Amino acid sequence: MEKLEKHQEGLKRQREAVKYRLKKLAARQSEITKKSSAIKESIVRKYQEIQAVLDEDLRMTLSHLEMEERAVVSTLDGLMERNCSMIQDIEQDLARLTVALDQTLTPSDSFFSYAEQQDMQTEDRVMDLLSTTDPSSVNLDEAKAEQILSLTSNMLLLIRSQTPIMKKLIKSYSSDVCLDPETAHPKLIISHQGDSATYTNTWQQLPDLPGRFDTTLNVISLQAFSFGRHYWEMDVTGKTYWELGITYPTIPRKGTTEDCWLGRGGDSWCVEFFDGEYTAWHGGVPRQLTFTKRFCRVGVMCSLPAGLVTFLEADKMAPLFSFCAGTFSDCLHLALCPGHDHNGTNANPIVICSALSPTSDL
Template identity: 35%
Template sequence: MSAVSCLLSEDQFRCSICLDVFTHPVSTPCGHNFCKNCITQNWNINYSCLCPICKHAFTTRPDLKVNKLFSEMVAQFRQSAQKKANSRGLEQKVFKPGEVPCDVCPGTRLKALKSCLVCLTSYCETHLEPHLTMSGLKRHQLIDPVENLEDRICAKHDKPLDLFCKTDRIFVCMLCSALDHKMHDVVLLKEEYEDKKVKLGKTETTIKEMILKRRLKIQEMKQSAKRSEENAHMELAEGVRVFTSLKESVERGLIELIKTIEEKQRTTKKQAEAFIKELEKEISDLKKRNTEVEQVSRSEDQLHLLRRFPSLKAPPPTKDWTGVKVHPPVYEGSAVRAVVQLEETLSQEMKKLFGEAELKGVQKYAVDVTLDPDSAHPELILSHDQKCVCHSDVKKNLPDNPKRFSHYNFVLGKQSFSSGRFYFEVQVKGKPKWNLGVARESINRKGLITMTPKEGYWSIWLRNGNEYKALDAPSVRLSLKSQLQKVGVFVDYEEGLVSFYDIDATALIYSFTGCSFTEKLFPFFSPCTNDGGNNATHLIITPVKKTG
């Protein structure tokens, strides 16, 4: 078998499709051999069973059989070729499909290491040696192996295309440059190569930046999708909680109605049973007396009758039942009254639940707010952590910078916001008067002001311990069930919304809507004057503790 394989040429052991040594060779009915995988993929891609060599068409896909004899010959040839490559120290360098082969190698062609632009030939490691050692060949230009070297030769002058005409945007040789492109902008191929390489480097950098931006955008979108999913779960849980609470309220109302009706029924039944028991006792007494009367009246003993007559002449004492009645309880309207009461209860419960849900929703946008000393009126005292402020009668000697309030004892937050949503909470407990809200950056800080949205203020205040107002235009008197202890402030910049919340009651106090914000907004605070110590309590920016 080995002798037979040696008589065959190398090309006879190569598949005509992949051009590599056969792998699992099979024979078609027309007698040609192919790699089993190659011919199968060829037929799958072309949707027809056509022999790639003789073009014979098969009406049905043939049942391909492995050519065992030829398969053994291929295996022996592969082993023989591998041994030859190993003996020459060229293991792993045999030419493979997709690689450039050596143009000099006889028989099994090895992988080319370099291509010569002068010789227009590609060389493996062995055949390249003269170009590395012989002085005449050392001047030849070697490049990484490429195919179709003839495309790099000028078809007109048979010279290397080693120049580039920038005017015509074509490759030219030295004679082309001298004869046909004399007045053109012609540069060395290497020079144009370096220039384009730099530009490609910039393009590569740009593409990498674009890829990075898109990866970051993907990450951002994934995070948004994750937040959306988390919010959906939270909203679903909140919805279940609210509806469960309402359902429990309805069930309690039904239980209370059933209990009331059953209680009335038990009372009526108990009363009727007591009357019936009393009547039955009187009936029993009357029957007993009637029996005695009948016995005495039938007696012929004159003395006995006369002796019993005084005790039997009248019925036994009984109750006058003429006006006694068992009045059925009035059930009409009980269900209606219960539903009305339930409606009131549910309304209160819903307000509370919705207030909790709304407050919980805005508390997600809590930010860390601190007071800005550079804006504080000289009579205000700020805590070391810049979270508390109160008024002092002593006016400090401070530089009158453009940010500082000079007329009113106001102070702004250090943080500003020009987009999105933000929320913070302030403790006002124990203060009979204060101002609180947000203000735009361009407000007047030096003279008399009017605290309205037009002038750049969105705020509420307390005066005289119980007079709450939203300083809208016109101002709105606020009716609150209890005195505020802690106030939440929420702003949606894009929606033009400023809302104030009673934290303890989990209820909305007031909202400024339809606002048009065009500049930075700052948290705004005023503890007002201390009034001889009556209003000395601090305004305190407190950490946000989520409701529920």
């Protein structure tokens, strides 16, 4: 009975320890959620402030242009009014002349002299009016407008150079990496530069090294990463099947065990594309993704400080899936599987963009 009671007390202590840990985990979850929300709110405010600055600058710029437009249009209105007034004066002269002609059967010399004098005066007024109301004499300041357009174009180029922000940021994490041919399955051809893996139907006569995959069509990077943030892009253009991911060096390499496949065990994380569908894998658990577009470039980023592995569509840096490992227990290697050629439909290689030569210093 005493032993049973001690065992009971021990179980109670263990239960309390687990309960306390559960409480701490829940608190941490709440803390992470609040912190993430605060970060997102701060970023939204910054974008709103940027938008407000741009809106105010646009308002001021347009107000200047509209004020100048009103001044020019007002000047043209005045000139048009003078021309209209002149037309009215001429019309009145014509009307008076018509009446005079109707009333005078035989015009006198004095009449002709007066008419000629009036005609000369009207011609002088018209010539003066035409010279002072030349449309080409009224202009907008087009040179200044071109300068404004040039400045706004430069601002657009600057903004585009900084956006998308995530693309610029993630690209800054790019790390040199090359594939380790001594880990490659014998049916994979690894380029001399270590930047691509291609399936061949011929079993190559290669040394059966301890680190070589002998069943799954895998290969991992020569470099291992134990700190910092790292990003790589893979070109999968024209492929119908591939697997890309991150793995610990402890991933099983031999035999037919499921753990040898990327993402099927606890040692690796991957996204798989097969038969038009994307699936994220870790610990043997599949997570179906909703994307249907066949991507040409896929990015893989790992953040060791945060314990995150993130997969992205590389052209726009659109996120595909993110795993949280908490804390990585070992260094990490880039891993990939180009798959069988499937009767020529999947013959293209997987190419690592901007890969490092295997002979380079690590």
